[in-house]
Amino acid sequence: MPVTSATAPSGPLAALAGNAWLRFAARRLGRLLVSVWVLLTFAFLMIHLIPGDPVRAALGVSAPAELVEARREALGLNDPLWQQYADYLRGLLHGDLGTSMLTGLPVSQTIGERLPATVELAGLAFAGAALVSVPLGLLMAVLTRGGRRRPVELAFTSGSVVLAVVPEFLLAVGLVYVFSVELGWAPVAMRQGADSYVLPVLALAVGPAAILARILRVETLGVLQAEYVRTARAKRLPDPKVYLRHVLPNALTATITLGGLLLSTMVAGTVLVENVFAWPGLGGTIVGSILAKDYPVVQGVVLVYGLGVLLVNLLVDVALALLDPRSTIRES
Structure with a gap:
């Protein structure tokens, strides 16, 4: 009968599986990406979970209906939810955090001045x-x-x-x-x-x-x-x-x-x-x-704070891995 011999896997996957540091980096990167996605989704839904019309709440009850509708159209709140989410993610990739309802300035500019x-x-x-x-x-x-x-x-x-x-x-x-x-x-x-x-x-x-x-x-x-x-x-x-x-x-x-x-x-x-x-x-x-009630600014600041916390946690994991690699990189 023919004798078969088991061969060890080769290629990039084998290198990943055999290197503890690469597995550690892959796990941490995967957790970071999932956490960032959850944070982005929460920040996006925050303005939609507010009872009533956020634009009306920000501009006040005495604001003309034409102004409220124009501001909603400018913020894209009249588009379908999936399109708003796609536009939101696309804007984040280009550094666009939205526009303040009150000042009309970009949220990224406000955060950049205060951060x-x-x-x-x-x-x-x-x-x-x-x-x-x-x-x-x-x-x-x-x-x-x-x-x-x-x-x-x-x-x-x-x-x-x-x-x-x-x-x-x-x-x-x-x-x-x-x-x-x-x-x-x-x-x-x-x-x-x-x-x-x-x-x-x-x-x-x-x-x-x-x-x-x-x-x-x-x-x-x-x-x-x-x-x-x-x-x-x-x-x-x-x-x-x-x-x-x-x-x-x-x-x-x-x-x-x-x-x-x-x-x-x-x-x-x-x-x-x-x-x-x-x-x-x-x-x-x-x-x-x-x-x-300037919700785009609140949304952007919450996003910045959340990303800061995730970055700190990542740096702590890396510091622990460097200080005690045997206990950190072997964890499942």
Whole structure:
């Protein structure tokens, strides 16, 4: 009888199946594309799920019927739903987010003028939270390991809990009252120089920094009990080398995951903080657009915020894969 031998598959599919990093990239890209499609569809349907006529609601009940009909025709709201969806996707591919009902300006222009201020504020706040929480969490773990220094541990855990539960806008109001109204050390509102960044950044960064520091302390305490740390100590390696080379990278995995979630919520938290400080970002834009019922602007801002969250999640996945590739790229 003829003997058949199994041959391994060859070609691009075989290369994809045999490379863990390519499979990881394919999975993440697939999830990203599906998430983006869901976000785009939700943003498109948002204006159609509003009860009544959104154009009439935006222009007011006293607006002439001819003006309402002309604005509906200009926005394409009289076309069939499938055609509106196709035109919406086609416009997004060309960078067209629609036109404001009130100002008549392109939504992309409005967002382009306001987005840099929001990204700058959220980026500075996250960088400040990371720069404070990582050394603080590591230091607290080293000082309180093995049940040492109970008063220090109690003060740290209690303080981090209190700071973590205070809402950003409430902290922002308190900072304005103390440092702007009473002491006069910082401007009350607006972006008027380097000192005007201090209070908004603090309002956004204090809570996430407290959470990250507490999580990093707990993770570091667990890593300090690992066998490879004991081996490093047995080899009489210097303490800074043990902490920075063996302890910190292994303790950062959960912290990076939580940090990505906090950065996503921090971007959303800028909405309230920007309104407290009259910051010229997307926060004031979306609140004003909601109050004025300028739905195309709201639609565009929601889309930008959603894409920002998806991008942050993708960067977190890549960072985890680079930091701990064995556990990340092997997941199903």
